[in-house]
Structure formats: C-alpha cells, structure tokens
Amino acid sequence: MHRFQHAIPAGLIAFVGLWVCFVSYTQTPAAAFAFPRLISTVFVVLALWTFFKVLRDGAAQDGGFNRQEIVNIAPGLALAVVYVFWGANFFGFYTGTALAFFILLTWYDPADHRQLRSWVMRAIITAGFIAVMYCLFALILNVYTPREIWS
Amino acid sequence: MEFLYYFDDVFTLWAFGMLLLGTIFGLILGATPGLSPTMAVALAIPFTFKMEPAHGLILLGALYTSTVAGGAVSAILLKIPGAPANIATTLDGHAMARNGDGKRALQLSFLASLFGGVAGVLLLIFATPILAKWALVFGPSESFWIAILGVTVIGTLGSNSVIKGLLAGCIGLWISTIGFDDILGTQRFIFHSSLAGGINIIPALIGLFAIPQVISMFAKGRTRDDLEVLSIKPHPLRKAITEVGRRTRALGIGTSVGAIIGLIPGVGGQIAGLVAYDQTRNFSPDREKFGTGHSEGIIAAESANNSMVGPSLVPLLTLSIPGSPTAAVLLGGLIIHGIFPGPNIFRDYPEVVWPFINSMLIGQILMCVFGLMIAGLAANVARVPRAVMAAVVLALAVFGSYSVQLSMDDVFVMLILGAGMYFLARYGYSAAPLVLGLILGPIAEGNFVEGAMIAAAQNGVLPYFFTGTLNLVLIAIVLGSIVYSVWLELKNRNQGRAL
Numbered sequence: 173m174h175r176f177q178h179a180i181p182a183g184l185i186a187f188v189g190l191w192v193c194f195v196s197y198t199q200t201p202a203a204a205f206a207f208p209r210l211i212s213t214v215f216v217v218l219a220l221w222t223f224f225k226v227l228r229d230g231a232a233q234d235g236g237f238n239r240q241e242i243v244n245i246a247p248g249l250a251l252a253v254v255y256v257f258w259g260a261n262f263f264g265f266y267t268g269t270a271l272a273f274f275i276l277l278t279w280y281d282p283a284d285h286r287q288l289r290s291w292v293m294r295a296i297i298t299a300g301f302i303a304v305m306y307c308l309f310a311l312i313l314n315v316y317t318p319r320e321i322w323s
Numbered sequence: 324m325e326f327l328y329y330f331d332d333v334f335t336l337w338a339f340g341m342l343l344l345g346t347i348f349g350l351i352l353g354a355t356p357g358l359s360p361t362m363a364v365a366l367a368i369p370f371t372f373k374m375e376p377a378h379g380l381i382l383l384g385a386l387y388t389s390t391v392a393g394g395a396v397s398a399i400l401l402k403i404p405g406a407p408a409n410i411a412t413t414l415d416g417h418a419m420a421r422n423g424d425g426k427r428a429l430q431l432s433f434l435a436s437l438f439g440g441v442a443g444v445l446l447l448i449f450a451t452p453i454l455a456k457w458a459l460v461f462g463p464s465e466s467f468w469i470a471i472l473g474v475t476v477i478g479t480l481g482s483n484s485v486i487k488g489l490l491a492g493c494i495g496l497w498i499s500t501i502g503f504d505d506i507l508g509t510q511r512f513i514f515h516s517s518l519a520g521g522i523n524i525i526p527a528l529i530g531l532f533a534i535p536q537v538i539s540m541f542a543k544g545r546t547r548d549d550l551e552v553l554s555i556k557p558h559p560l561r562k563a564i565t566e567v568g569r570r571t572r573a574l575g576i577g578t579s580v581g582a583i584i585g586l587i588p589g590v591g592g593q594i595a596g597l598v599a600y601d602q603t604r605n606f607s608p609d610r611e612k613f614g615t616g617h618s619e620g621i622i623a624a625e626s627a628n629n630s631m632v633g634p635s636l637v638p639l640l641t642l643s644i645p646g647s648p649t650a651a652v653l654l655g656g657l658i659i660h661g662i663f664p665g666p667n668i669f670r671d672y673p674e675v676v677w678p679f680i681n682s683m684l685i686g687q688i689l690m691c692v693f694g695l696m697i698a699g700l701a702a703n704v705a706r707v708p709r710a711v712m713a714a715v716v717l718a719l720a721v722f723g724s725y726s727v728q729l730s731m732d733d734v735f736v737m738l739i740l741g742a743g744m745y746f747l748a749r750y751g752y753s754a755a756p757l758v759l760g761l762i763l764g765p766i767a768e769g770n771f772v773e774g775a776m777i778a779a780a781q782n783g784v785l786p787y788f789f790t791g792t793l794n795l796v797l798i799a800i801v802l803g804s805i806v807y808s809v810w811l812e813l814k815n816r817n818q819g820r821a822l
Contacts, residue, residue, distance in 0.1 A: 182750070185747075192497050207500060207767070214489075214493055215490070219489045222490060239471065248541035248713070249742065252717060252738060253738070255753035280544070282710075301714075301715060308370075308802070313369075313372075314373075
C-alpha cells in the first residue's frame with residue numbers, strides 16, 4: 173500500500189476539525205456554540221498536529237491496510253451498505269435480513285460451493301436465525317418493522 | 324448496610340431469571356473469540372428497553388461479569404483469549420491444558436474469578452456510598468472537570484497514542500453536540516435531516532463496538548479457523564478448591580491489583596490481568612514455572628480481571644466516569660432507563676441501584692457454578708464459523724439499533740459510525756475515548772453552561788473554572804495523566820528503537 177495511506181484518515185479528521193471550528197466560531201447565537209468552540213479549538217490543534225506528523229513520518233506509522241484486506245472487506249461492507257440503506261426498506265426487515273444473511277454466509281463461507289450440503293446448511297442456518305429474530309423482536313419485544321415485500 | 328434491604332429484589336422471578344440468562348449467555352459469548360464483553364453488553368441494551376430498569380441492569384451486569392470470566396474458557400482450551408482481559412490467562416492456562424489438565428485449569432480459573440469477583444463487588448458496595456457522599460460537594464465547575472477527566476484519562480491511558488486518544492475523545496465530544504442545543508434550541512452541525520434529534524447513544528454504542536468486529540471478520544476473507552479444542556479429563560473440584568486456597572499469594576496480589584486498576588478510569592481488565600500476572604511471578608519462588616502451566620499464573624490473572632469489574636463501576640455510579648469501555652456502555656444502559664449516575668444515585672434510585680449491585684454479587688456465584696458446568700460446551704461454541712458470527716452480529720446490530728426508536732435513521736448512524744470507527748481503529752484511533760466523549764459530552768456541556776452562568780454573576784469564567792482546591796486537583800490529574808502517558812509513549816518508542 174502507499175506509504176502515505178495514513179495521511180488519508182488524518183487529513184479527513186483535520187478537515188472535519190477545521191469545519192467544526194469554522195462553524196462553531198461563525199454561527200450564532202454565540203452562547204449555543206460556547207462549548208463546541210472550546211472543544212473544536214482543541215480538536216483542530218490535535219488534528220493538524222496528527223496530520224503534519226503523519227506527513228512527516230510517512231511509512232514509519234503502524235497499522236493501515238494491505239490490498240488483500242481491502243479485497244476481503246469490500247464485498248461484505250458493500251452488502252451491509254445495500255442491506256441497511258435500501259434492502260431492509262425495499263424487501264422488508266425480515267426478508268432483507270434473510271437475503272443479506274444468506275449472501276454474507278455464502279460469500280465468506282470457506283466450504284466448497286459445489287457441494288449441495290453446504291448450500292442446504294446455509295439455508296437452514298439462515299431460516300433458523302430469522303425465526304429466532306422474528307420470535308424475539310416481533311413476538312416478544314413487539315418491535316414494529318417496515319412492511320415485508322410479500323405481505 | 325443499606326444494600327441488605329434490597330437483597331430480596333434479586334430473588335424475584337424476573338430478576339433472578341435475567342441474572343441466570345445474562346450469566347449463561349455471557350459465559351458463552353465470553354468464550355467466543357471476536358465477541359468482546361463491551362460488544363455483548365452494547366448488543367443487549369435494546370433487549371432491556373421494555374424491562375423494569377432494575378431487571379434490565381441486572382441482565383447487563385450479569386453479561387459484563389460473566390463475559391470476562393467466560394473469556395478464560397477459550398484462552399485455556401483454544402489459546403485464544405475470549406476478551407482482552409484474558410490475555411494473561413492464556414500463558415499458563417493453555418499450557419496446563421496442553422499438559423492434559425484442562426479441567427483443572429478451568430476449575431482454578433473460575434474459582435479465582437469467583438474470589439476476585441466477590442472481593443471486587445464488596446469494594447463496590449462499600450466504597451461507592453462513601454465516594455458518593457464525597458462527590459456531593461461538587462459544583463458545576465468540578466463536575467465539568469470530572470467529565471473532561473473521564474475523556475482524557477481513557478484517551479491517554481487507554482490508547483497507544485496519546486494524541487490519537489485525545490483526538491478520538493474530541494471527536495466524541497463534538498458528536499455529542501450534534502442536534503438541537505438544549506437551552507436555546509439552536510441547530511448545531513445538522514448537515515442531514517436524520518441528525519436533527521442528535522445522535523442516539525445506543526445505536527452509536529452498537530455501531531462503535533459491534534460493526535468494527537463484523538468488518539474485522541470480513542477482513543479475514545474466506546479462510547477457515549482450524550481451532551483445536553483440547554479435550555477435558557475429569558479433575559476433582561475439591562482438589563481445585565484446596566489448591567486455590569493454598570495459593571493465597573497469587574489470589575491476594577491478583578485481587579488487590581485488579582481492584583486498584585478497576586478504580587482507575589480507563590485502564591481496564593487487560594492491564595489488570597497482565598500486571599497481576601507479572602507481580603505474582605516477581606514475588607513467587609517458582610517464577611521459572613510461569614508459562615509452563617503453573618496454577619499461580621492462572622489464579623493471579625483471573626482473580627485480577629474479575630476483581631476489576633466491581634470497582635470499575637465505582638467512578639461510574641458516583642461521578643459518571645466509567646472505569647472501563649464496558650462500564651461506559653453500561654452508563655449508556657443506565658441513561659436510557661432514565662437513571663443518571665452521580666452523587667445522589669443512592670438517594671434517588673435505591674430500588675434500582677442496590678438490586679443491580681447485589682445481583683453482581685450473586686452473579687459471581689452463578690458464574691462460577693455454570694462456568695464449571697458448561698465450559699466444555701462454551702469452548703465448542705467458539706468454533707462457530709466466522710461467516711455465521713459476522714452475519715449474526717450485523718443483523719443483531721441492525722435490529723437492535725432500529726428497535727430503539729423504530730427509526731431507520733438510527734440504523735444509518737450505527738453503520739456509518741461503526742464503519743468509520745473500524746477504519747480509524749486500523750490507523751491507531753481507539754473507540755473507548757470516542758464513546759466516553761459521546762457519553763460525557765452532554766454532562767460536560769451542561770455543567771460548562773451552568774458554570775458559565777454562575778461565573779457571569781461572580782468574578783468571571785476563568786476564576787470560576789480555574790480556582791478552588793478541587794478544581795485545581797482535577798486539572799492537575801488531567802494534566803498529570805496526559806504528561807504521564809506522553810512519557811510512557813516516548814519511553815516505549817525509545818525502547819522499540821533500541822531493540
């Protein structure tokens with residue numbers, strides 16, 4: 173990975189810090205922004221310090237990602253985003269969850285996908301889990317969820 | 324001795340049922356690598372909404388206690404600590420299990436946990452009312468500095484990088500200001516309609532603690548964990564009890580180190596276990612046996628990480644400063660039930676707080692009994708495939724966040740905060756100070772505004788916040804924790820370079 177990958181989060185935080193500071197000192201009434209002014213001043217100082225330190229130290233920083241990790245994370249995270257921002261409302265909570273659950277299980281399951289047994293196992297686990305969630309949230313906790321697509 | 328009046332409340336059907344449920348689930352979740360105690364408590368909070376506050380807190384307290392103890396099961400049988408607090412247990416626990424004494428290691432671990440846990444809760448029972456009375460003298464300026472102290476101590480002592488820890492605390496404080504200002508009703512930092520009501524604490528906690536665990540499971544891809552669960556041969560419990568009784572040095576050091584560390588906000592069980600292990604080895608005549616399956620190592624580590632649990636709630640209940648990240652999540656649980664910790668907590672909510680504390684005492688015994696009974700089963704649960712675990716946690720996080728206010732906005736906030744936290748964590752920013760900032764932000768701001776109003780009628784803001792013995796002591800502790808952490812970081816860096 174690029175030796176300056178740490179600069180991206182540090183830069184983003186510094187940008188947020190500057191924005192928070194700008195908003196705090198320009199918005200009115202001043203009394204409502206007294207506390208945000210206090211914390212945003214410390215925020216922006218620390219954020220800029222970190223950003224310039226990262227630019228100076230570059231690859232000497234610990235942590236970060238390698239390419240393989242990003243490749244591994246991307247499908248799961250993309251699915252989670254689609255499920256939360258669209259699927260749960262479009263398909264309904266339980267149907268959307270069942271679909272997302274099954275796809276996640278299939279994608280990250282190291283079992284051989286050519287075997288029928290692994291597909292049956294995943295379907296059983298998904299059905300069992302959704303049944304438990306339905307009992308827990310719909311029947312016991314009485315949580316009203318968005319309408320299901322098939323109802 | 325007021326707590327004795329509320330013992331009956333733990334033995335009602337619902338309260339005891341919650342205690343039992345929390346203990347058993349906590350042991351299983353604790354034994355599962357990748358599911359931290361903090362995440363377990365965060366995910367359980369939505370289930371407590373419809374319960375009586377005391378029952379909900381009993382469930383959360385039981386989960387907290389038993390997840391820490393349950394983490395020893397996978398540390399011993401799989402060589403994977405179920406929680407960071409169990410790292411030190413792995414050193415001798417797994418070695419003992421490898422030598423064919425897995426059952427003995429589990430028995431020693433749960434008995435030591437019981438001893439340490441009971442001692443810790445007794446400290447909680449007797450120290451909390453004293454500290455609460457002492458905290459009654461705190462005015463807005465002292466309460467403001469206490470809140471800042473909570474964020475800075477956990478940001479500095481609990482993080483690898485002081486600057487990044489403090490920065491995470493600032494981000495948490497800023498997030499807590501999003502929404503309408505409480506006094507003037509002014510909109511602040513509302514850049515999307517879903518933020519108009521501010522950030523709800525429960526979805527935020529779920530996101531910050533559960534989603535990073537889900538994404539870290541994604542990061543491992545389609546690989547298989549070939550975990551070998553060591554088999555357990557029978558071992559008489561009587562012998563284990565005698566052995567724990569003989570190891571008074573390990574038990575004493577472990578319990579006292581854990582209790583002291585628990586009282587210090589932000590340090591946590593991981594440090595407690597490691598420091599107790601190290602100190603017991605230093606004082607032991609058999610120090611060369613440590614790491615080879617020596618019983619003192621297990622007893623010291625487990626008594627320490629469980630004796631930390633009770634004292635970590637002392638600053639939480641009296642000053643609103645959590646002693647550990649899990650205690651911070653418990654603070655969220657208290658707040659959603661309308662209980663605001665502080666010096667008056669025993670006067671205002673005795674019917675909730677005492678049964679909660681008493682249940683933790685009973686919970687220690689249940690944890691030991693059930694721990695010994697289901698340890699083998701719990702270790703097998705740890706072999707649940709990572710893909711299943713990730714999907715289950717994601718779905719629970721979504722349902723839990725939604726159920727708080729029946730709002731998809733909360734789910735969006737949960738996912739965005741959680742995913743953001745995972746990426747920040749990979750670059751050295753930790754979740755604990757951010758959560759502390761988020762929780763303590765409203766307390767700090769409320770006292771800051773109140774203090775500023777009082778100061779305006781007196782000598783001005785600066786003298787009000789920067790004079791007075793208590794203010795100066797608190798400021799000194801804030802600065803001292805920062806300076807000490809910077810010194811520690813520089814020392815570690817220089818040692819790293821020397822190696």
